[in-house]
Amino acid sequence: MRMDNPFATPVDAERQLAPAGPCPPAPMPSMATAPPFVTDDNGAEVTRALAAAACNPILACAARLIWLAGRFANFTPRDVGTLRDCLADEIRRIGTHSTFDTGTRAAACYALAATFDDLALNAAWSSGDAWARNTLVSLMFNEACGGERFFDLMAQLQHNPRQNADTLTLMSLCLALGFQGKFRVLPDGAAQLALIRTKLSRMLEETADPQDQQGLARPSPINAPYRAPLISRAALALSIALSATILGLGAVMTATLASRMETAASDAARLIPGRMPRWLVATENGAPLPVLQRPTTPRPQEVSAAIPEAASTHLRRMLTQEIADGRVSVVEGPGIATVRLIDRTLFASASATLSATTRELLGAVAKALEGLSPTIAVVGHADNQPIRTPQIGSNAVLAKRRAEAVAAALREQLPSGVTITPEGRGDREPLASNATPEGRARNRRVEIIIPAGQAASAPPP
Numbered sequence: 197m198r199m200d201n202p203f204a205t206p207v208d209a210e211r212q213l214a215p216a217g218p219c220p221p222a223p224m225p226s227m228a229t230a231p232p233f234v235t236d237d238n239g240a241e242v243t244r245a246l247a248a249a250a251c252n253p254i255l256a257c258a259a260r261l262i263w264l265a266g267r268f269a270n271f272t273p274r275d276v277g278t279l280r281d282c283l284a285d286e287i288r289r290i291g292t293h294s295t296f297d298t299g300t301r302a303a304a305c306y307a308l309a310a311t312f313d314d315l316a317l318n319a320a321w322s323s324g325d326a327w328a329r330n331t332l333v334s335l336m337f338n339e340a341c342g343g344e345r346f347f348d349l350m351a352q353l354q355h356n357p358r359q360n361a362d363t364l365t366l367m368s369l370c371l372a373l374g375f376q377g378k379f380r381v382l383p384d385g386a387a388q389l390a391l392i393r394t395k396l397s398r399m400l401e402e403t404a405d406p407q408d409q410q411g412l413a414r415p416s417p418i419n420a421p422y423r424a425p426l427i428s429r430a431a432l433a434l435s436i437a438l439s440a441t442i443l444g445l446g447a448v449m450t451a452t453l454a455s456r457m458e459t460a461a462s463d464a465a466r467l468i469p470g471r472m473p474r475w476l477v478a479t480e481n482g483a484p485l486p487v488l489q490r491p492t493t494p495r496p497q498e499v500s501a502a503i504p505e506a507a508s509t510h511l512r513r514m515l516t517q518e519i520a521d522g523r524v525s526v527v528e529g530p531g532i533a534t535v536r537l538i539d540r541t542l543f544a545s546a547s548a549t550l551s552a553t554t555r556e557l558l559g560a561v562a563k564a565l566e567g568l569s570p571t572i573a574v575v576g577h578a579d580n581q582p583i584r585t586p587q588i589g590s591n592a593v594l595a596k597r598r599a600e601a602v603a604a605a606l607r608e609q610l611p612s613g614v615t616i617t618p619e620g621r622g623d624r625e626p627l628a629s630n631a632t633p634e635g636r637a638r639n640r641r642v643e644i645i646i647p648a649g650q651a652a653s654a655p656p657p
Contacts, residue, residue: 252362252365253295254300255366257293261290261312268315268319271321272321276326277330280327280335284336287336288336290308300363303363307367307370308370309333310377312332368396371396384647387532387647391573391647510564511535512526515560518560524537524538525538532645532646533646534643534644534645535561535643536642536644546594548597548600550601554605558609561644562605565646566610569646569647572615572646573647574618575599575620575643576594577626577643579635579637580630590622595620598620599620603618
């Protein structure tokens with residue numbers, strides 16, 4: 197990859213410019229020319245991820261830009277102006293694609309331009325001034341408010357999420373790649389952005405309908421009597437033997453591949469929205485890129501928080517007995533306060549059904565939460581032990597269903613004006629090592645999070 201033109205190939209200088217007009221979707225980068233953070237260990241994973249993204253035509257067309265955004269902070273361009281012009285040309289290429297309507301092309305181009313502006317202005321190699329004087333948004337759209345306009349555009353598209361699902365997915369991916377816009381400078385911007393991403397992810401999941409999207413019609417029943425085929429005893433015996441052999445091989449293969457299913461499901465979940473796989477946030481030497489770290493709600497720590505002191509004192513006072521019994525704990529962190537529910541008192545193993553004892557505990561928690569915040573997040577966590585049941589196929593599914601069960605119980609007891617958003621994070625945020633039973637028990641938990649920016653003072657006792 198050349199520093200001044202990241203999209204150039206070794207023979208670009210020998211080629212002639214093609215006439216302007218619609219262009220086909222951008223081809224997926226081959227492993228021969230993959231960026232340096234793609235190794236033999238993760239190369240197959242990268243190929244599978246890009247192939248999966250091809251079901252979204254906008255992501256497929258923007259594949260080269262997405263690859264570059266994943267390592268944008270990890271190189272120093274020789275000339276900032278040349279880099280900006282190359283990015284503008286690549287974004288305009290998407291704008292000429294005849295597959296999309298005019299509104300879709302404009303929204304996708306604006307989201308990509310605003311994202312690269314935000315990444316460039318905050319990259320380690322950028323002084324900020326050179327790029328700020330002539331941003332991509334100002335160059336292509338004659339505007340200077342990309343950090344705010346991005347979220348306004350997202351809100352407009354959310355009025356019809358099914359029709360705009362591909363564009364909203366691209367914007368969710370931009371957030372995962374590090375775009376923060378106006379929230380980058382707000383005191384509680386990380387917490388607000390995490391809630392926005394959670395709601396967007398939930399909307400995309402609820403509106404997804406593969407059968408409708410692919411135009412598949414429901415098969416019509418066949419109105420004809422069944423006639424058994426003529427078959428000899430020898431052929432019947434052979435069929436039974438072959439079926440038994442296939443079933444046996446299937447059982448063996450299922451047992452062998454079951455342990456890999458959880459990892460595959462977790463990798464797919466990171467694509468939408470904002471949970472990018474590890475290969476897309478690694479540098480050339482394997483160290484993580486700070487600018488690309490997922491801007492999620494910080495993990496609670498036992499330190500002083502920005503939550504008003506009266507609110508945290510109120511939580512501990514209202515839950516004194518539950519804390520003494522070891523059933524809950526109240527922890528604080530920068531910008532959030534959290535009521536952590538201990539797993540051993542919540543659910544049976546591999547289950548998301550609330551017991552009567554758990555409902556009684558949640559009643560006490562709901563009473564303590566009254567009047568503290570109009571917005572509450574419920575996050576489920578799990579250990580890394582594989583789950584293989586017909587109802588729950590992975591830790592990610594189990595964590596989400598447990599969060600939904602707790603959120604539903606809280607909604608029954610809190611005022612209707614309180615917004616409760618459930619989310620499952622699987623085994624991605626452990627508190628302790630999963631190598632011991634004690635560590636796994638700590639990692640299996642449900643957390644009720646109150647953002648500091650929306651918390652009010654505790655109600656009078």
